[in-house]
Amino acid sequence: MELTATIMKPVLYSCLLFSFWLLSFLSFCEAADRQGEILHKLLMSGRSEKSRISSSRSWAAGLHGSNPSTYSPVCIEPQDGEMEADEIDALPGQPDGVDFDQYAGYVTVDQKAGRALFYYFVESPRNSSSNNPLILWLNGGPGCSSLGYGAMSELGPFRVNSDGQTLFRNDFAWNNVANVIFLESPAGVGFSYSNTSSNYDNAGDTTTAIDTYTFLVNWLERFPQYKSRDFFIAGESYAGHYVPQISSTILYNNENTNQTVINLKGIAADDEIGDIDIYNIYAPICLDSSLKNGSHGSRLCMDRSATYYSTYSKKYHSKWSDGDKDGRVPVVATRYSLNVLKLGVKNGWHAWYSEKEVGGYVVEYEGGLALVTVRGAGHLVPSNQPQRALTFISSFLQGTLPPSTP
Template sequence: MKSTALVSSLLLAQCLALSSGTASAANKAPRRTRQGDYLNRLLRRSPLSEPSVAGAAMEETVVSTTKTDRRAASAVSREQGGGPRGEAACRGSEFAQYAGYVMVDAAAGRALFYYLPEAIGNGNSSSKPLLLWLNGGPGCSSLGYGAMEELGPFRVMSDGKTLYRNPYSWNHVANVLFLESPTGVGYSYSNTTADYSRFGDNKTAEDAYLFLANWMDRFPEYKRREFYIAGESYAGHYVPQLAHQILRRSSPSINLKGIMVSLHTVVHQPQRHHGKILLHTYLQNVSFFSDHLWRNWTDYDSTVLPIIRDLMENNIRVWVYSGDIDGNVPVTSTRYSLKQLQLPVAEKWKNFYTQKWRPWFSSTKGTGEVGGYVVQYKGDLSFVTVRGAGHEVPSYQPERALVLVQHFLAGKTLPDCKNCGQDY
C-alpha cells in the first residue's frame, strides 16, 4: 500500500515552493540555462505584472488563509471506505491544495490518486467551476505531466529539485482536479495483482466515474457545480468516454457542461510515449509513464466520434484543440477526423465571419498577437489550433493555453482583433 507520508510530502513541497525556490536559486552558482529556466522567465512578462486577456482573471488575486478545514468534515467518508488516510491539505499560499486517494473498488483494494489546487483568490474556489484534467498515454501521469509540466500551479526547475510558480496555471480560472488514471499510473494502485493486467478504455471510464462519485462525497461543495473535463493525447479517449459514463448514469451530483480535448479519435492501437520524467527530491524517483500499462492495454475503441456526436446531442459543449506543430496528434489528422462528423459551420459564425477559419488572438494590444485559428460548427463544437504549440499545449504555449481554457469555460468565442489597440 502506498505510504500516506507521500501525500503530505508532496503538499509540503509545494507549500514551500515560493519561499525555498527563490532562496535556493539565489545561493547557487550559475549553470547552463535549460528549459525549466526559460519557462521561469515567463514570470517577467506574466499576466500578474502585465495584464492581458488571460490576465483579467488574475488581477484580483489575494492571499487566502482562512478556508475552513474540510478534513474533519470528510473524516466520516474516509471511515466509511472513502480510501486510505492519505488526504493532506495546504493553505499557506494564495489557494488551498488537497491530495489523497479515493477508493473505487474496496474488495480489490483499488484506489486512485488525485491532486486538487483550488482556484486562486479569496472566495474564488466557491465561485469557479471544477475542471478535471486527464493525461493520456495510455500510462501518462496527470500529476507528473499535467500538474508539474503543463497547467498546474508549480513548475520544476532544471535541477529537478526546485519548484517555482507557474504564472499561467489554470487554477486562475477554475478549481483543477488532476487524476492519476487508470490504476497503475503514477500513485494510483491496487492491492489485487490481476488488476494490473486488466487495462482498457471501458475499465478506465468506469473507475474514473466511481472516483468522481466518491470524491464528491468527500468534497460535497462541488456537487452540482459546473463541471468540465479536459485532457490531451490518448485522453481524447478518456475524456469523452468518461463524459458518456456521466450521461448514462445521470448522476444529479455531476453537472457536466463541456469537454475540451486534443482529439485522438481514429486509432488502431494506443500510442506509445517514450518520455519519462523524474522529480528526484519531491516526488521520490517515481516514473510518470507506465510502460507495463501500455503493453497490456487490450480494450480500446477504434473511434470516439459516435460518443462526440452523442455528447453534442445532449447539449454538452465540445472544444477540440490542437497544437499546430504537434507531430503526435497533428492538425491535419484532427481535421480529417472531424470531417467524418459532416457538421456544417454554425450559421451565426457564417453570418459574422466571411472565412470558415479565422485567427484568434491571445493578445489584443497594439496590432494583436495571433494565438491560432478557430472554426465553430453547428451543435456547439469548436476546433481550435494553438500557434507554436506541440503535443503538450500548455507547456509549449502557456499563455495561449490559458486564454483558450478561459474562453472555453465561459462559453465565449475566442477573441478576434476587431478591438485591437483597445481594452478587450
C-alpha cells in the same frame, strides 16, 4: 483494512512529499515521449482483436450492456473528515505567498480488489470567484502521470526549477480560472495502485471509465461544496479516448449516450519525417548528453515542448491543436475526423487573439463543436504556450470562442 489505511497515512504523505520531485522529473526524462508513442503504436497497429483496449462500439456495449436493468450503482464510501485529512500544508520547495489551498490523497474505487486512485487537487486563489468551475484533468498514454506531467509541467500552479529541489509559480496556471483535479488513472499509473495484480493486466478503456466515474462520485462526497459547480473533463493525447468515454458514462447514468470518432488521415507520411521531435517538429534535437534520454532527449532541454489537447464538457464541445508543430496528432488529421461528422459551419475559419497577438485559428460548427488551433504549440500546449492556453481555457469555461479581436 481501515485501520491499516489510517496508520499508513502519515507514512504515505512523507513518501509522497519525498517522491514528488522524482516523479515530476521522471515524467520529463523517461515518459516525455510515452504519451504520444503509445497512442501512435495503438493507432498504427490497426487495433487488433487481441488489444485490451476495445473499440468504441465494443467498449460501449461492454460498459452499458444491452439491458439497462443490469447496471449496478457504484459504491459510495463514507468520506467524513477525508477532505481535511487530505489538505497539504505546503509542498517541499514551494515559493512563499501561495494563496490557494491544495489537497492530495486516495479515493478507493474497488474495496474488494483494493484498488485506489490518487489525485492532486488545486483550488482557485482564495480571493477569486467562489463560483469558479471544476475541471478534471487526465493525461494519456495510456500510462502517463497526471501529477508529474499535467500538474508539474503543464497547467498546474507550480513548475520545477532546474535544481530539481524547488518550485516556482506558473503565472498561467489553470487554477487561475478553475479548480483543477489531476487524476492518476488507471490504477498502476503514478501513485494509483491496486492490491490485485491482475487489475494491471486487465486494465482498459472500460475499467478506466468506470473507475473514474466511481472516483468522481466518491470525491464529490469528500468535497460536497463542488456538487453544484459547473464541471468539465479535459485531457490530452490518449485522453482523447478517456474524456468522451467518461463523459458517456456520466451521460449514461443520466439516461443519455455519446460517441467519438478517430481518423488516421493526416499522418500518412510518418515514415518520411526524419530525425525530428514528432511532438514539436520545429524544436531542436537535444544534444546535451547530460540531459539526453532516448532518441530525442529530455523535454527539459527543449524548453518543455507543447500539446495536442482535446476537451469536452457537458454544455460545449471543443477540440484544439496546432498541425504546424505537432506531428503525432496533427490538426490535419483532426480536420479529417471532423469532416466525417458532416457538420455545417456556423462560424468560418478565422484568427483568435491573446495578448494582442494571433493566438491561433478557430472554426465553429453547428451543434456546439469547435476546432481551435494554438499558434506555436506542439503536443503539449499548456507547457509550450501557457498564456495562449490560459486564454483559450478561460473562454471555453465561459462557453465562448477565444477572442476574435486583439
